[in-house]
Amino acid sequence: MNMSATHVEDLKNVMEDWKNELLVYKFALDEMDTKFSIISQEYNLIHGHNPIEHTKSRIKSFESIVNKLARKGCDITTQCAKEYIHDIAGVRIICSFIQDIYNIMDVLRQREDLKILEVKDYIQHPKPNGYRSLHLIVEIPVYLTNRVEHVKVEIQVRTIAMDFWASLEHKIYYKLQNDVPHQLTDELKEAADIAHYLDEKMQNIKREID
DSSP: OOOOHHHHHHHHHHHHHHHHHHHHHHHHHHHHHHHHHHHHHHHHHHHSOOOOSEEEEEEOOHHHHHHHHHHTTOOSSHHHHHHHOSOSEEEEEEESSHHHHHHHHHHHHHOSSOEEEEEEETTTSOOTTOOOOEEEEEEEEEEOSSOEEEEEEEEEEEEHHHHHHHHHHHHHHHHTTTOOOHHHHHHHHHHHHHHHHHHHHHHHHHHHHO
16 A cells, blocks of 8 residues: 555654654663762762662653553553653662661752652562562653753662562563462462562571671
8 A cells, every 4th residue: 555745754753753753762771870970989989888780771662552552552652651651770789788678768859960750669568469669659850952851761660689589580481471370379478478478587687787
């Protein structure tokens, strides 16, 4: 089917809008990487302990954004994406100890260059399947040449044990196409409880050493 020149031009404009919008989210992640590098080094200097083992960041794929907008019943536009999807840009912070997670949140709360919009504490209140992590939605300014964009970023903060469990659970659900037998979900829940016990045990050992 031939497309008219007008339709082709409209499509090009739409794709250019998405390209530019996703680039802004990349800039936001660059900003967050810098912030966490500074937090990590300064915290280590002051407290003699680095709370951050490592970080991972990602931009949600265009396909995932479109699918999420469709599930929400929203128009497939960059404006709707900015308004209704808060995890287009995502950062995962991996810590050694549970207390490090809350220390990082406290540091972020004191910063004037970002605003915490939402907190979901799946450590104190784990999901039914055993998932534990601290989720934050923050908003940061991204300074462009001709304007300032206020961009939302999702931050997930978890321990090494929590991250190992979440990664394994994701792989299992992906391999089985979400059709996971009850026996396996029960074993995953048990594994999550064991991982949490390990986290608490290591936290207590560190507390005794300190």
